[in-house]
Amino acid sequence: MQVSPRKGSYKWVSYVSxxxxxxxxxxxxxxxxxxxWFLVAELFNQSARPTATSLAVMINWTANFFVGLGFLPLQELMCENVFFIFAALQALFVVFIYKKVPETKNKTLEEITSMFRQISYQ
Incomplete structure (x- = not known):
């Protein structure tokens, strides 16, 4: 016979959670x-910044919506292995950022624009 813990005996776990x-x-x-918010502000000039920020935030929230919508069905299908999907996507995003997103530290907007022009023609 299995003895279950008393109700309330692990109340501290709720506070930790x-x-x-x-x-x-x-x-x-x-x-x-x-x-x-900050990446778009660094990569676009003043005239394009409002539109670029709006698109970036809309895409971010749309992706968050689909992750929230699809998580439970995926979890039922894959159990605890559902997090491997997120780990694989994270690895792909890290590679993408390493290869394609330029370093903008201590650079002017003109230098960043020039870097993008050079990347697009190669």
Missing amino acids: IFHVMAFVIMFAVGPGSIP
């Missing part, structure tokens, strides 16, 4: 969640 969810939200907001 709440803390970790809040930590995730904060870390996401200061990390990858802000990419559509």
